[in-house]
Amino acid sequence: MFPDDHRKRIRFCWPLFKTCETLVALTLKGKFVLDVPGDVLFPCLKKIDLVSIVYSCDKSLTNLISGCPKLEELNVERLIRDDNLEIFKVSSPFLKRLGQMYKYKFSIEPLCIIEAHVTIDGSISKELLSCLSSAKMLALTNETIWDLTGRAYNLPVFPNLVKLEIGMDSIWDPNWLLSLLNSMPILEHITLSERLRSHYIYRNYDWKPPVEAPDCLRLNMKEILINNETGTHEEFIFIKYLLKHSNNLEKLT
Known part of the structure; x- marks a missing residue:
């Protein structure tokens, strides 16, 4: 969690998590800049909460979801106007819960x-x-x-x-x-x-x-x-x- 300070934006450091193979839940809250590379893999991650996040681009969120093959629950609260996210693209075969999908254009593949x-x-x-x-x-x-x-x-x-x-x-x-x-x-x-x-x-x-x-x-x-x-x-x-x-x-x- 990072304080809601308009003077500062912190780029989230994904390399720190490259060895977190047992991580099952991830919550990011605050003005983190989400810039997720295409090689991120969380093999056990089942739940993601993103609140007031700034995205480097649409691809950043897509890469995060694609890197979580067992993701079951996704909660996104868009509380920042200039968060750079235009299209919310979801492709996750085990996703069961979607929460607070706010002000997005969707591209969602058939889910359960x-x-x-x-x-x-x-x-x-x-x-x-x-x-x-x-x-x-x-x-x-x-x-x-x-x-x-x-x-x-x-x-x-x-x-x-x-x-x-x-x-x-x-x-x-x-x-x-x-x-x-x-x-x-x-x-x-x-x-x-x-x-x-x-x-x-x-x-x-x-x-x-x-x-x-x-x-x-x-x-x-x-x-x-x-x-x-x-x-x-x-x-x-x-x-x-x-x-x-x-x-x-x-x-x-």
Whole structure:
């Protein structure tokens, strides 16, 4: 960890780690300049956390990930505007968890992700969603779903997803959310979060609930967590709909 000092930037010294064949977790936090050569190899490394890192170029991060053949968990928090990273390219056969993917253009090969926390300020591609479709746990923030609102009917199926957390500050369209749930047949837990911040953009609907509810509501839903609702009539009708059709619901918060 290096202090967040705008006057100093420290180039991380990779040669020190060339003999660390048993290293399983690596955390770098602070304004380290990441300049990873192509010959870096961490044969046992399973977890990487990168917070507020400056990258020499896109290739630097790609080299780091490629040099970790057993990598299972990757968490990248981009808290510096001028970090020089434009394309986030991931190719790791055992990667199971992605965390805090923020403001990146993605180039991700098909993976076996089981858990992903995705924050993207802009367009999220269908290709990225397809790479995450094997996930069991998925968190999508407000910025991430903004571009999805017009494409809920053309989303990949998430056959393994059991837990979903989704920000609903950007939109409030019950039909869109139900369409999304239709692509998650075994979902058991849903968290609706991130409300109350942009009340002025909410639209009022004379919503007519569909007769047939998504399969996950009728057959599998066990827990619903609702954070920071504004208490509108439309929200009340929607919550009532969730309760009516969640036949196996065990917990509502």
